[in-house]
Amino acid sequence: MRITADREVCCSAGQCALIAPDLFDQSDEDGSVVLLDAQPDTGRLDVLREVVSRCPTGAIRVEEDPGV
Amino acid sequence: MSYHGGTTGWLITRHAEAKELLTHKSFSARQEGIISPVPTELGYAGPADPGAFAKTDDPIHSRYRKLVTGFFTVRRTRQFAPMIERIVHEQLDDLEKAGPGADLVEVFTESVPSRVMCEMIGVPESERKTLQRHVETLGRLSCTVPEALAAVSGMSGFLSRFVPVRMDDPRDDLLGDLIRGGQLDEQELMGMTATLITGAFDTTGNMLAMGVFTLLEHPDQLAKLREDPELMGTAVEELLRFLTISHLGASRWALEDVEFAGQSIKKGEVVTVALPAVNRDPERYDNPDQLDIGRTDHGHLALGHGVHQCLGQHLARTILRVGYEALFDRFPTLRLAVPGDEVPMRDDFVHYGPRSLPVTWDD
Numbered sequence: 001m002r003i004t005a006d007r008e009v010c011c012s013a014g015q016c017a018l019i020a021p022d023l024f025d026q027s028d029e030d031g032s033v034v035l036l037d038a039q040p041d042t043g044r045l046d047v048l049r050e051v052v053s054r055c056p057t058g059a060i061r062v063e064e065d066p067g068v
Numbered sequence: 069m070s071y072h073g074g075t076t077g078w079l080i081t082r083h084a085e086a087k088e089l090l091t092h093k094s095f096s097a098r099q100e101g102i103i104s105p106v107p108t109e110l111g112y113a114g115p116a117d118p119g120a121f122a123k124t125d126d127p128i129h130s131r132y133r134k135l136v137t138g139f140f141t142v143r144r145t146r147q148f149a150p151m152i153e154r155i156v157h158e159q160l161d162d163l164e165k166a167g168p169g170a171d172l173v174e175v176f177t178e179s180v181p182s183r184v185m186c187e188m189i190g191v192p193e194s195e196r197k198t199l200q201r202h203v204e205t206l207g208r209l210s211c212t213v214p215e216a217l218a219a220v221s222g223m224s225g226f227l228s229r230f231v232p233v234r235m236d237d238p239r240d241d242l243l244g245d246l247i248r249g250g251q252l253d254e255q256e257l258m259g260m261t262a263t264l265i266t267g268a269f270d271t272t273g274n275m276l277a278m279g280v281f282t283l284l285e286h287p288d289q290l291a292k293l294r295e296d297p298e299l300m301g302t303a304v305e306e307l308l309r310f311l312t313i314s315h316l317g318a319s320r321w322a323l324e325d326v327e328f329a330g331q332s333i334k335k336g337e338v339v340t341v342a343l344p345a346v347n348r349d350p351e352r353y354d355n356p357d358q359l360d361i362g363r364t365d366h367g368h369l370a371l372g373h374g375v376h377q378c379l380g381q382h383l384a385r386t387i388l389r390v391g392y393e394a395l396f397d398r399f400p401t402l403r404l405a406v407p408g409d410e411v412p413m414r415d416d417f418v419h420y421g422p423r424s425l426p427v428t429w430d431d
Contacts, residue, residue, distance in 0.1 A: 011375040012134065014382055017142040028144070031137030054367055056091055056374045 001042050002063045005033040010059040016051045020044070024051070024060075033059060069340075072107040077338040078331065079105070081345040083352035083369070085329045089339055090318065090374035094326040097376055099123035101321035105340040108209040110216055119252065119259025122267065126375060132260060133379060135249060139188070139242050145382040148184070152387055155183045156394045164398075168428035169405050173277050176395070177425070181272035181387055189264060190234065190241045195226060203269045207418045223265075227258040264380075271313070272384045274414070274421025276391050279307045281422055282359065283392070285408050289361050294396065303361035304388045309368035310359045312344040315420040318372055343369055401430040 003023070005016075012031030016024035023044070025034040040048075048062045071077045080086050089095060099112040102123075116123040121132035138144065163175045178200065186196050205211050205219035231243075231254060238244035243261060246252055252260065283290040293299050319340045322333045333339065347368045348356035354365075371378035378384070396402065404411070405426035412423040 011130070011377070012137040012141075013375075013377045014140075014142045018382065018385075021142065025143060026137075026141035028138045028141070030134040031141045050367070056377055 001039065001045065001048075001065070003035060003038050003040070003048065004061045004063070005035045006059045006061075007032045009057050011057045013056050015054040015056070016060055019051050019054065020047050023048075069105075071103045071105060071338065073103075075103055075338070076334075077103065077105070077340065078333060080329075080339060080341045081349065082329075083346050083349040083367075086341045086343070086346040086369055087373050089320060089328065089341060090369070090372065090376070092320075092326075092328070094323050094328075095320035095339065096125050096323050097123060097129075097320055098125055101336065101338070102319050103321075103338045104209075105316055105319065106209060108211075109213050110206070110209065110211060117255070117259040117262070119256035119261075120263050121260070122263055122376065129375065132252075132256070133375075135246060135251060136242065136260070136264070137379065139245075140379050140381075140383055142382045145386050148188075148383065149386055149390060151187060152180075152184055152390045153394070155180055155187070156387075156390050159183075160394060160398050168431065169426060172280060172425040172427045173273075173422055174424065177277035177280065177391075177421075178270075178273045180276065180391055181384075182269045184383070184387060185264060185268035188241060189243045189261060190239050191230065191265070195230070198222065199226060199265060200269055203266050204417075206266065207270050208414075208416055209418065210416045223262060224258070227261055231258050231261060267378075268380055268383075270417070270419050270421075271378075272380070272387050274313050274417075274419045275308070275311065275384065276388060277421045277425055278311045278313055279304075279388060279392060280395065280402075280427075281404075281408075281411065281425055282307060282311060283396075284402070284404055284427075286359050289359055290396070293361055294400075297393070299361055300389050300393060302364060302366075304385055304392070305366040305368065306359065306361050306363045307388070308370040309347045309353075309363075309366060311420075312347045312368070312370045313420045314343050314370065314372075314418070316418055317341045317343045317346075318376075341369070343372075399427075399429045402427055403429065 010032040014026050017026050023037050025036055027034055052060055069079045099116050100114055121129045159176045159179050166175050182200050202219040202223045234243055235247050238247040293303050317340045319338055321338045322335050324335050326333050350356050371381040405428040414421050414423055
């Protein structure tokens with residue numbers, strides 16, 4: 001599983017950092033997404049699905065099964 | 069639906085369509101095209117003032133908003149917790165002094181969020197109550213044009229005294245940071261300050277008051293929260309969903325003719341998202357009308373959705389969490405001093421909440 005976060009698309013709503021603060025933070029400059037862990041445990045998939053659904057601009061994507 | 073005055077418009081009550089509308093590029097938040105879904109004499113004659121980013125679209129909106137977002141991130145707002153705790157406890161000291169029968173709105177819920185924002189931007193305490201009255205007037209739908217003009221001129225009078233003084237001598241706070249950043253002129257700094265003040269004052273205040281009122285009226289939920297304080301995070305989200313104090317919703321207007329949700333919406337027509345209905349959409353939530361502080365499925369739109377989603381939402385969450393915790397901790401026997409149905413409500417305000425909330429407790 002691999003997470004990508006697009007800072008250009010991000011509108012700094014901070015839903016990701018609210019739901020999963022161990023995986024996402026926000027920059028002090030403009031509040032845009034900072035990815036802390038791009039390859040978390042697969043057990044986090046439900047949380048990540050919520051992050052993706054709550055992100056207002058679709059800045060966060062999760063590849064569930066990369067390159068297998 | 070038909071808006072006041074007979075203009076055709078649209079109302080969204082489904083959660084999924086609300087999310088889609090609020091991120092749709094064909095719809096604008098610019099104030100000059102918005103019509104209120106309820107009758108009011110308040111309206112906007114033209115575009116938003118420079119710096120007043122809430123009623124603009126990108127890229128103007130994001131240019132301004134990005135300059136302050138760093139102060140409102142999840143991590144940063146949690147760092148404000150000690151300051152918020154100090155203010156909360158000072159107001160609760162006042163509540164103790166006022167004694168049983170005191171109005172919780174006046175002593176506590178209205179004062180905490182306004183003091184927090186004033187401290188963040190360096191507004192002197194001596195100005196706070198007057199500003200609070202102006203914000204209140206401008207959020208009251210029954211307000212007449214002369215009342216609104218008086219509030220606007222009171223507000224801009226304050227800003228034109230306050231902002232230039234700070235520009236000469238910027239402090240170590242949010243406004244000082246914006247001034248030192250050097251990207252905004254005086255007018256823009258004034259618009260930005262006004263937006264921060266109006267966005268922070270009555271929103272969180274009403275939510276704080278409504279949350280207390282609601283928990284006191286749902287003793288089983290309050291007992292559950294006392295038993296397991298770890299539930300505070302989900303309790304705050306559930307109260308936001310259940311209460312949705314932005315009871316007039318969020319409105320946008322079509323920038324072009326557009327097909328949306330199977331309907332043909334003409335250029336210029338206004339669409340209002342009925343946020344309270346959306347947050348109780350039975351297609352989205354199980355038992356939507358039931359308050360369940362243990363509910364983990366949130367995704368509510370109480371703070372909006374899309375690029376205009378509330379800037380201060382994480383600050384509000386921290387204030388609500390700290391506020392509820394401290395209040396119920398220090399006043400474990402807190403209860404309403406009047407029957408619940410006798411609490412006067414702000415039906416005629418943009419943000420719903422009690423006008424006053426008389427409370428009592430065992431000394």
